[in-house]
Amino acid sequence: MIKGNTLSSVCPTWNTGRWRYLNKTCRVKSNSPCLLLLYKRIREEKKMRKKFLLFFLAIVMILSIMTGCGGSNDVVPEDSSGQSESTTKDSGDTKVSEDDNKEDKNDARYEISGTVKLAIEDGKFPIIEPVVEKFKELYKNINVEVDRYTVGTAEYLTANASTGTMPDVVLDDAGQLTYYASQGWLYPLDEFIAGDPDIQYVPENILKNYTFGGKLYALPYRANFETIFLNLDLLDQLNLDHPELDWTPEDYAELLKAATTNEYSGTEILWGMDESFAGSMSKNYGKYAYDFDTQTYMLTDTWVKGVNLMREMREYPGLEAWTLRNSGVNGDTNDYIKKFGEGNTDDLHMAFKMGKILSDPRGTWDVAWLRDLKFEWELWPFPQGEQGHLPMHIDHNFMISSCKDPQAAFEFIRFFSYSPEGNIARLDQYEDENRDDEITKDLFYIPVTNHPDVSEKFKALPNVTEGIAYMYDNIKNSFRSDLSKIIPNYDQVNNEYLSPRGNEVRDGIADAASVAAELQDVASKAQQAYWKEFEDILKKVQEEFDSKHK
Template identity: 35%
Template sequence: MKRYSRVFLMMFLLLFSISIFAKATITVSVWSWNVDRYKKLIAEFNKYYPDIEVKLVVNEPEVNSFLTARASAKQVLPDVIAESWEPLSYPVSQGWVYPLDEFLKDDPYIKYVPNSVRNAFKYNGKTYALGERLHFECIVLNLDLLKKLNLQVPKYEEWTVDLFKNYARRATTREYSGINQLWEFDTFMAAVLSDHTTFWSFDPEKWEFDLVKGGWIPAIKLQKELKSIPGLVSDDMINQEARNKGELDDYQKKFGKDADAFRESKVLMGFEATYDWSWLRTVPWNFDYYPLPYDQKIGQRFPVHVNYTFVTSTTKYPKEAFLFARFLTYDPRGVVARLKLFESEGEEKGRLIDWFIPATMHPDVINYFEKMKIPNGIKYMLKNLDKTVRVDMWKVVPGWVEVIWDIIFPVNEKIRAGATQPEAVAAETQEKANKVIKESWTIFQKKLAEAEKKFPQIRKQIEGK
């Protein structure tokens, strides 16, 4: 009997030791093109958290359809969705997202995340996602052409609307143009020329459009002013109908039959974004990114897009899943590790091939970012991340797409064509848009309430309580 007792005791101790030192295993969904990058990031993560095993899942073709397919097939959802830029309102309404506030409460790193990012993915006061990377809407300034035109390199903090207009006019000559294009310039400037509205003049505090008193009207006026100056907007001179007839349009007459004026350094500025880097880095001239120009009465406001990461509600290990999500998004150790991974992919002509804008102002991140071979204007905007204004509202506002394309966009087109004035249609358009937004929000709220109600039950089942 003593022999069997000893054997039983040894087996018990063995099983007990295994249970103590067993790793928590979490799954993380990523895009197929990022698998190798994430394998390296996981190795960095395990330097700090060796007891957490991370396995990768590919979430093709897109995040929301991937989750839908998994849920429909009654398959387990990944514990972490590493990166998405699709509407978060959908998975939240389905009850697939784990609110993270319990982990954020006393977190030492969260204070370095600016409010524009920290509050970007909240519903009913709960945080459903973390900002993973940022993209700025910007003005790309051709520094070589600036010098040729005898214009001084402006300081970022002095880049006002008046200075921007002055440079655009002075660069518009028989040979050059001030800016390449202004498509949607007014919609983004609506977030700059107001102290309370964002993209398309939406007020995120009141959850409604403010076309009457927000940035919509002044932004439209600014765009119309710029477009009224002949030759200032290079792409406005393109006439495809004339080209189809074999005729030269004004663009070709000015720049050449087969010209690409922007690439050939014949346009001073480009209305572009940081997500355009893959082709912008190939231009043969020196340039810098500048914020969109600001109104001195309002101050600087940088329109920013926020891609995000979230933890799923069905995870068996919510704390461990959060730690990886944090490492990916705003833990300075993880963010710097990610920056190094991008940096290791090399450079061309003194410019990094790829990089990303972090969602944190932690000193360690800013100090490392400062040394990277990317435009100085991006470094300036990261150091002033607290001046950002969120513009990718389609990710969080139910009904956004329908309102923009069915109600506001057609009105904008009439204004651009000169068929009406913004002041004449602002109130009526605003009323129509807000009616749909409120209806969509009511529907979403019902789904959200149901998801919030089911969440404790889901967690009890998963935790075996």
């Protein structure tokens, strides 16, 4: 939203429209009689800002000239270490700026040589192929070979390890890093990031999640977020207020209740929302209130609050369309059909796709198919008890421990992770004039670096809305909701303990507080035991790696 340009300030009679955040531009209802007046006001304000900027620049130039006439006793300011902000090259007077230093370092990087064998899932290669070409254009001395595989990454690496044909790097993976590390497949990255000025722009919480046994084993590739899908047409039709960026789970519940009528439902499904509420309602915990520092699930706190709120919404008549199916997917769907009409009830999102649902828990990874919906919509930040504490998923890049040219391999995964040049090349593909509908169906990707150049480029993309930009800005405050990638044997703990007993609470069979106390004990003990087993194995793996790389 453009602050200060409200519809009411342009035309006090306007009281039914609302701002839309689609395709980057703020839009109002197409039948607005005030649209031209609004745009006129925005243009006038832009002209005033431009005039002020020109006046300010003129004053600065005059002051600069006056300062330059004040003699030759120039004083170079010093930083806290006593070093001048500008350094000199050799003994001359030419100052070397930070940008010059950066260019020198990049020039040195581009001289690195070697061969990099890239492994990537077959379907993921088309989107990165132009960026690989950009890498080769900059790194002329690095030869890149590509191996596209069609099985899971773990299966691919297991097979290649047995034949001695391992790749050097794996890109855009969503597998279990702790398993890869326990097999001795990963190359520690600490020596490569040391002294790299661009690593400072990668949020610390992300690097911490990739650090095992005191060593960094992967770099982030891109971020995705769990979000709340909003049907904007229905929001208008029901005359409901658009939620704020930092809305709470309680705000979410009230909106869904307000949207529930004889014809419409607040959401298609709520199942599992409690798992993410447990993180978003806290300051320090993740999914299922997982505490990374103690390796425990603190379920008696925010999970109890989250699951009870979810149950409250499920018990509100007609709010959750899923409950109208009565006994699940293959059960009686009469109530569902009575409310929403005939259709393909095998499609678990039938009413949602018909436009009869206000919201639904969706991820940014769903954009590729959501874009085909026939009504206006947007993805809005997940409700937060702690501002900006959002559930996110991160895919990763890593080097293989047997790679022959490790510096070249690192430059490759760095380029696709946090280098400004690599990210800008990737973002270029999502500009309207460059976008290939078959390849860039997801409309954007969320970078994992907050480098100023990358941030500016990302937020200027035509399909990055205010809500998506808010998620990006809060990566540093968000929590990992894809625990299976970074916690050893999380799936086993979830399948054996968390999910079965949690489902009893979600269905109203068991009491949340009682189950939470039980699970907090048994699930935490099981998880800690898996961590201990993993860390013991990893210690031996690290010793073996160190002995081979002295």
